[in-house]
Amino acid sequence: GRDLLALDKSPGLRRRAYRSALDGTLQPYTLLLPKNFSEPQPYPLLVWLHGSGQDDRSLPARLEQLANGFIVLSPKARGTSNLYCRDHAQADIREAMADVLENFPIDRGDILLGGFSMGGYGVYRTVYENPSPYKALIIWAGHPNLRGSDIDFLEEKNLAGVRNKEMFIYHGGRDRTCPAERTLELVEKLKLKQPKSGIGRS
Numbered sequence: 001g002r003d004l005l006a007l008d009k010s011p012g013l014r015r016r017a018y019r020s021a022l023d024g025t026l027q028p029y030t031l032l033l034p035k036n037f038s039e040p041q042p043y044p045l046l047v048w049l050h051g052s053g054q055d056d057r058s059l060p061a062r063l064e065q066l067a068n069g070f071i072v073l074s075p076k077a078r079g080t081s082n083l084y085c086r087d088h089a090q091a092d093i094r095e096a097m098a099d100v101l102e103n104f105p106i107d108r109g110d111i112l113l114g115g116f117s118m119g120g121y122g123v124y125r126t127v128y129e130n131p132s133p134y135k136a137l138i139i140w141a142g143h144p145n146l147r148g149s150d151i152d153f154l155e156e157k158n159l160a161g162v163r164n165k166e167m168f169i170y171h172g173g174r175d176r177t178c179p180a181e182r183t184l185e186l187v188e189k190l191k192l193k194q195p196k197s198g199i200g201r202s
Contacts, residue, residue: 032072049115084122114138136166143178
């Protein structure tokens with residue numbers, strides 16, 4: 001009569017699922033609990049969006065070290081290449097977050113959103129649609145205007161959601177899949193309205 005998987009809150013990786021309000025299907029997500037995890041202490045939450053061709057199980061190996069002390073949620077977002085703008089991807093992010101908030105001790109004032117490549121675009125898109133939960137943003141090699149997406153984040157009118165957020169943007173100059181020039185263009189746009197920000201180029 002006990003759900004042993006639901007009761008297991010030991011540190012490390014595990015895969016969970018929620019019952020989707022959209023169609024009643026079980027939708028999986030990956031969760032990483034920190035090494036020092038101990039209830040009921042509240043933990044910061046990092047919501048991590050995967051890149052194209054991947055799914056929630058593709059958390060970077062080093063993320064466990066980089067996000068030490070965080071609970072990390074990686075939503076599947078119902079597909080591997082949906083640009084986080086199709087196939088109910090945004091609803092899946094919200095529902096996965098709701099399941100984690102209900103079942104784990106999260107500091108709701110300390111929720112970060114990050115992503116790699118397509119997931120970097122997903123960060124912009126997610127904040128565009130639902131900015132309120134997120135304290136800060138992390139974009140690794142994220143293109144602000146992926147082919148096939150319907151919103152261009154190089155357009156000023158689409159940047160309102162990110163302007164009041166702390167941001168860390170990283171993009172390698174030799175990236176041929178998502179050219180860094182578009183990210184630099186975005187950074188310059190953000191700097192024009194945020195002259196005292198910590199955004200810079202190294």
